[in-house]
Structures are given as C-alpha cells and as structure tokens.
Amino acid sequence: MSVLFAVIFYVAALCLVGGVGYRIYDYARTPAPLVIPTTPAPTTGGGVAFRMFREVVFFESLFKGSLWTWAFGWIFHLSLALVLMRHLRYFTQPVWSWVDMVQPFGIYAGLSMILGLAGLWGRRIFVDRVRYISTPSDHLMLGLLILIAISGLSMKFLDHVDVIGVKAFFMGLMVFDWQPLPTTNGILYIHLSLVAALMIIFPFSKLLHAPGLFFSPSRVMPDNPREKRHVSPWAAKMEAEK
Amino acid sequence: MASEITAPPYRVIPIIPAIKPGAMEGLKPFVASDKIQEALGYPGELVEDWKERAIAKMGELLTKYRSLKVYLDACVHCGACSDKCHYFIGTQDPKNMPVARQDLLRSVYRRYFTIPGKLFPKLVGARDLTKEVLDEWYSYYHQCSECRRCSVFCPYGIDTAEVTMAAREILDSVGYGQKYANEIIGKVHKIGNNLGLPGPALTDTLEGLEEDVKEDTGIDVRFPLDVQGAEVLLITPSADFFAEPHIDSLVGYAKVFHAAGISWTLSSKASEGGNFGLFIGSYDQLRKIALRIREAALELGVKRIVVGECGHAWRVAYSFWNTLTGIGDGADPADRFALMLQKQLDHRYKQPSHICEVTWDLIQRQAITLEPEANDHLVITFHDSCNVARGSRMGDMMGGQFEIPRSIIRAAANHFVEMNEGTTREKTFCCGGGGGLLTDDLMDLRVKGALPRMEALKEVADRDKVNFMATICAICKTQFTKVLPYYGFNMRMVGGVHQLVSNAIKLGDK
Ligand code: HEM
Numbered sequence A: 001m002s003v004l005f006a007v008i009f010y011v012a013a014l015c016l017v018g019g020v021g022y023r024i025y026d027y028a029r030t031p032a033p034l035v036i037p038t039t040p041a042p043t044t045g046g047g048v049a050f051r052m053f054r055e056v057v058f059f060e061s062l063f064k065g066s067l068w069t070w071a072f073g074w075i076f077h078l079s080l081a082l083v084l085m086r087h088l089r090y091f092t093q094p095v096w097s098w099v100d101m102v103q104p105f106g107i108y109a110g111l112s113m114i115l116g117l118a119g120l121w122g123r124r125i126f127v128d129r130v131r132y133i134s135t136p137s138d139h140l141m142l143g144l145l146i147l148i149a150i151s152g153l154s155m156k157f158l159d160h161v162d163v164i165g166v167k168a169f170f171m172g173l174m175v176f177d178w179q180p181l182p183t184t185n186g187i188l189y190i191h192l193s194l195v196a197a198l199m200i201i202f203p204f205s206k207l208l209h210a211p212g213l214f215f216s217p218s219r220v221m222p223d224n225p226r227e228k229r230h231v232s233p234w235a236a237k238m239e240a241e242k
Numbered sequence B: 001m002a003s004e005i006t007a008p009p010y011r012v013i014p015i016i017p018a019i020k021p022g023a024m025e026g027l028k029p030f031v032a033s034d035k036i037q038e039a040l041g042y043p044g045e046l047v048e049d050w051k052e053r054a055i056a057k058m059g060e061l062l063t064k065y066r067s068l069k070v071y072l073d074a075c076v077h078c079g080a081c082s083d084k085c086h087y088f089i090g091t092q093d094p095k096n097m098p099v100a101r102q103d104l105l106r107s108v109y110r111r112y113f114t115i116p117g118k119l120f121p122k123l124v125g126a127r128d129l130t131k132e133v134l135d136e137w138y139s140y141y142h143q144c145s146e147c148r149r150c151s152v153f154c155p156y157g158i159d160t161a162e163v164t165m166a167a168r169e170i171l172d173s174v175g176y177g178q179k180y181a182n183e184i185i186g187k188v189h190k191i192g193n194n195l196g197l198p199g200p201a202l203t204d205t206l207e208g209l210e211e212d213v214k215e216d217t218g219i220d221v222r223f224p225l226d227v228q229g230a231e232v233l234l235i236t237p238s239a240d241f242f243a244e245p246h247i248d249s250l251v252g253y254a255k256v257f258h259a260a261g262i263s264w265t266l267s268s269k270a271s272e273g274g275n276f277g278l279f280i281g282s283y284d285q286l287r288k289i290a291l292r293i294r295e296a297a298l299e300l301g302v303k304r305i306v307v308g309e310c311g312h313a314w315r316v317a318y319s320f321w322n323t324l325t326g327i328g329d330g331a332d333p334a335d336r337f338a339l340m341l342q343k344q345l346d347h348r349y350k351q352p353s354h355i356c357e358v359t360w361d362l363i364q365r366q367a368i369t370l371e372p373e374a375n376d377h378l379v380i381t382f383h384d385s386c387n388v389a390r391g392s393r394m395g396d397m398m399g400g401q402f403e404i405p406r407s408i409i410r411a412a413a414n415h416f417v418e419m420n421e422g423t424t425r426e427k428t429f430c431c432g433g434g435g436g437l438l439t440d441d442l443m444d445l446r447v448k449g450a451l452p453r454m455e456a457l458k459e460v461a462d463r464d465k466v467n468f469m470a471t472i473c474a475i476c477k478t479q480f481t482k483v484l485p486y487y488g489f490n491m492r493m494v495g496g497v498h499q500l501v502s503n504a505i506k507l508g509d510k
C-alpha cells in the first residue's frame, strides 16, 4: 500500500507541477497583439497589481456580478486556503510558525469549505441559468472537493489517524527516503486517493482558472495604448513586409 | 417582416428572466455572396473541407491570441455573467447568456484541443464540429454585439467579444461570412467609407452644410476637405455626413473648430472613422482599414488627429491605432514605421484625441463659450456607448470616458439627469445594434436587445420628463432612431453630444 501511494503521489505531483508549468509557459508565450483591458482600467503596472490583488483576494468582479455566487465562492476559497496552509505541517520540519498559527482554524475551515461548496452546488441545481450551463464535470468537481473535505474531517472526528506517521511518509517522499504509510485507517486512503485525483485533473480542467486569471488580457494589461506602442511579434512582421 | 416585430414588454419588477430554450434558434443574418467574400480574400462559399479548415483556423488563432486561449480554458461556469447580456434579457434564449455563447466554441475547442475532451467528450461538454454546430455558430455569434458587458462581471474578465470575434474569423475563413459587415468592409476599400459615398458627393454635402449653417447663424463656418497642412485631421464615421441626427454633431464639431480658431480638415481618402475589421475579428482588415488614416495623415501633414462621435471607432483609435499604424506616442527609437508619423504629430496633445477631449479642453480654457439656455427645452440623459465605456478612455483619468462627455453636457445645457446606475458607465447596456448587427435582417434581435436600455430610459422619462438621450456613437444613434418608436418613444429623442454643443456655442465673439 505504501509503495502504491508513493507511486501515485509521484505521478500526481509530476502531473500537477509539469501540467500547470506547461500551461503557464504556453499562456506566457502566446502573444496578446492588441491592448484590450476592460476599462476603466489602471494605467500603470502598479495600478494593475492592485487591481489583481483585489481580484484574487476579494473576487471584486464577481462581487459586482453575483452576490450569492460571490458569498459561497469566497467562503469556499478562503476555507480552502486555510486548510491548505494548515496542511503545510505535513511537509515542513520544523513547522513554520505561521502554519502553527492557522492550526486552530482547521476544523472550522473544513466545515465552512463544505458549506461554500454546497452553496455553489445548490446554485447549479436550483438556478435555471446555471443549471443550463453546467456540465457533468462541473458537478463532479464539486463532489470531489466535498468528498475530500468530508474524508478529511472524518479523520478528525470519527477515526483518528496517526498524523505523525502521515507526516513521516510525506517528508520521506520529498527526499526520496521512503517511509511506510500508517495502515490502520481506510479513510486516509480515501482522502489521499481523492487528493491525488484532484492533482492529476488540475492542469486539464477548469481549475486552470487559478493560473489563467494572471494571464487574462482584459485584467492584466495596463490601459496605456496612446502613451506606449504595443506590437506583438507576429504583427510586427507585417510591418517589415511593407 | 418589420410589421411582425414587436418590442418585448417592460419588466414590471426588474427580475432576471427565466430561460426559454430555442427562443432565437435559427435566426440567421444574410450570408455574404461570393463577390463580397472574395473581395476580402475569403472563400466565396462554404468550402468542402470546412471542418478541417475550421479546426485548423481555431488552432492558428489559439497560438496568436492569448485572450482566446486563456478564456477558453479558464471559465468555471460560475454563471456570474449569465444574466448580464442585453440579448439574453431581451430574448431569454439561454444561448445568449455570455457563458453559453462561449461554450458553443469552447465545446469544440475541448473536443479537438484538450485531452479530457478527446477521451470523455460527454463528461466535459465537448462536441464534434458538425454542420449543425457551424450553423449554430453563425446564428449565435451574430447575436452578440461584442459590447464587453459580460467581461466586467466575470471574475477572470473573460470577454465574450473576443470569442465572438474568433468565431466570426473562423466562419469567414471557411466561406461563411456575414453580408452586412463584409459588404461594408468592401466599400471602405473600394470607395473610402462604409456608406459608399464617393468623393464628389462628399464635396457636395459639405458645401451644402456650409450654406445651411450660414443661413442658420449668418456665419461662415467651413467644412474643409483635403486641406494640405491643416492642423487637425478629423476622422469621423461617414454617417455623420448625411444621416440624421448624426449630421447635427458634425455641424457641432465644425463650430467648435471655428470658434476656437483651429484649422482642420476632413480627408476624402480616410472619410470613415468606423472600422468593421474589429467586428469580424480580423487583425488584417483592422490594420488595412486603419492604415488609410495613417496615409492620409502623412499626406496632409497634419499635427493632430481627432476622432468624431463613434463608439467602436474610438475604441479602435484609442486602443489600437498606435499598435496598427503608429498614431500615438512612445514608439521604440528603432521603430521607423511608427516614428515616421509620431515625429510629425504634436505631442502636447493626446494622439489621437476624441472630439470630446478637444471640446472639453477648450471649454475649460474658455477658448469657446457655451450658452446653456439654448438647450433649455431639453431634459437630457446620457447613454454610455459600450466601446467607449469598456474599451477606451478619455483624458488622463481612469474613467475620463464617463466624466468628459457628461461635463460637456452640463456646460452646454441646464437639465441633465442620470439613468439607473446599473445601466450607466462601465455597466452600460448596449443599444442593441453594435458589433456589426446594425442591419435590417436582424431587426427583431435589435428591438429585443434594446429592452434594458429602453427600460432605464422609460424610468427617467416618466420620473424626470427626460426628452433627449445624448450619446457619442454613430451606431447607437442609428439604432435608437429605428428602435425608439417600437417602445413608444419619439425617434428624434436621440442625438449627439455635439448636437447640444452646436445649439449652445457662441460663434463670432472671439
Ligand atoms: C489564485 C487562486 C484562485 C482564485 C483567484 C480563484 C478564484 C475563483 C473564482 C472567482 C471562482 C468563481 C466563483 C466560485 O464559483 O467560487 C472560482 C471557482 C472555483 N474554484 Fe477557484 N480560485 C483559485 C484557486 C483555486 C484552487 C487552487 C482550486 C482547487 C481546488 C479552486 C477550485 C475552484 C472550483 C472547483 C470552482 C468552481 C466552483 C463551482 O463549480 O461553482 N480554485 N475560483
């Protein structure tokens, strides 16, 4: 079992890092030939950084767009962020002090994450417009995340897991010094398998919204076309031909 | 056909309408003839291997446009945009929800360009490209006015207009182009403007205008054409030369230049500010059409380039001219193409400038005088045009595109009222006729798409007795003139900002 999970996690990690890395490279190399920020837009790089900060941390545009989606989505992402930060303790030794500080929020974050996801799922089922655009994969993605959260919480409330052992296993994986995975707990296997699935799906799915946001021309381009000439390489060739 | 078209009822409470699948299915603007298509270098009719070519074209666009690539990947189907499109609100057809419109293309992208779409098409909503899908593209990508309203509310700024442009470019490349837009582009290249107004006719019109203004005011206001060495080259939509109410704004520009003592000229070569290359998403056409203006500016030796009241023309001028033609500032020292022109231009002024920037600057410097009492019979509101609001700027400030026209109206008139704030500034609703849809064969769609704007207008007309809606876009003016009567308004309720300036400006005192 330990060997199987070791292999799965190497594959999943490779897939996640390689896949997302490739996507980022691919986005970065694709030119944006015209200046197309959605205006009113900041005119300077600093202004754009501030706009992006508000988008990433507060989901500003979504707030304007749909209050319900914003509320559930924001709760979900904030909880997810807390949960992931809390999880860093499995991968660091000694545990960073700020990771220590978020530990008490873990259970609440797990629960509010489920709440947020359930709200988002509710919209998919009950709002006719959102139901119309939902594909099976949209539902599955929400289901997957809810199951991850439920299995994680179960380890906390129902069937305690040997956290020290889990940590030893993952610390070992990172330095190629393999350690056994605690064998007593079925829920742990479920949690880990689902997480591995999520990591593998990430670079092939709509989860690309996370890196995509940073490459969205309508958000990250400064509004300065009159002040500075912007020409993409393929368009510049047309001028050379003349 | 026109008699069957009726306006949808106003919503009593402004709730989001329920979806009505298939409501606009099969709507299809006239397809371009082989002559029209071939003049632009596209296949004359649907080619036999359209499927392969369409997919190849999609692949090519994915390597040329980061917007398309990121937008097709990033959407999470959150639905925030789903109720933001005026065509959805007016037609209730779910395929007019911005995200569903994107999905028409995205489903095919997934099928041929992503691994999950190749392996599990059903799961991720991927589809084969069939003739039905192609027809659906033709239909629904001509029910989008590329107004960018959806992109304001999307958490990733996904701009459906970019997707629509890509789809139209694919359609053109397989010989399935739209008659209205492509015919107009042909006219620009052949005759010089969208309306196909030849040089002599233009000269006549301008002379006629000089006589009219003289009769009206007793003053010799000139409408110069092709004047070598003029300071300002004015580029304006050709509708300004003879369509109502557009022409009243042209008179306004001329009076402003006259009163301020600025020498200016129109150009017979570049007698069109509009650029339908934007609507069909073709960089090539966009560039070719814009280059006429560069050439005219170089030939006439002008120092400033000013753009008249036209929404998409201003987006192209403000956002793209520098890229396409070098009209602007800040070229690299090695960039000979751009510097050739940038050296000629006077950079104490913004290049290019919007006519509203020019007028507002003159008002502030008291170089012209307005008498707002002249517009006392009007209660005015302002309709922000999408391409100005969400695709450009004026002045130095973020949001200057909203403030400057309003400031001019306030200087030129005493009664100004805002419409509901959910329908103005960056949240403005399209007039319903933008993006290459201003054609009679899409009248039904145009009437329905105007619903949200008409509701907001109705509110201020009832409450504040608004009887004039000012706007700075030729398409908005034409569209509203046609559509207002369907909603029980007088068609003459719409007009330009410079029409108000024209009424109020004092001539001959400086
Ligand atoms: C830079 C980081 C991220 C940003 C700014 C971001 C932002 C957003 C926003 C604005 C939405 C739409 C609203 C909503 O439905 O919640 C969304 C949806 C979603 N995000 Fe993220 N996200 C980020 C990272 C992630 C990560 C790492 C995951 C991975 C598990 C994730 C999973 C999801 C899912 C599954 C949805 C769709 C929810 C639904 O089906 O309604 N996000 N994200």
Ligand code: HEM
Pocket (backbone or CB within 6 Å): A080, A083, A086, A087, A090, A106, A107, A109, A110, A113, A145, A148, A149, A150, A151, A152, A153, A155, A156, A160, A161, A163, A166, A170, A191, A195
């Ligand atoms: C390799 C990666 C991961 C490992 C080794 C892991 C392991 C664990 C363990 C051992 C627990 C139980 C904590 C306890 O009993 O105190 C837990 C809880 C939890 N996990 Fe994970 N997990 C991983 C990834 C994830 C991911 C990616 C998510 C979310 C998408 C997630 C969501 C949760 C949640 C919500 C809980 C319950 C709340 C909490 O304790 O923070 N886990 N996880």
Ligand code: SF4
Pocket (backbone or CB within 6 Å): B084, B085, B086, B087, B096, B097, B098, B101, B143, B144, B145, B146, B147, B148, B149, B150, B151, B159, B160, B161, B164, B430
């Ligand atoms: S760009 Fe405008 S017309 Fe097109 S889908 Fe978005 S809101 Fe609708």
Ligand code: SF4
Pocket (backbone or CB within 6 Å): B074, B075, B076, B077, B078, B079, B080, B081, B082, B098, B099, B153, B154, B155, B156, B157, B158
């Ligand atoms: S708002 Fe953006 S992410 Fe959400 S459904 Fe619309 S296009 Fe997709």
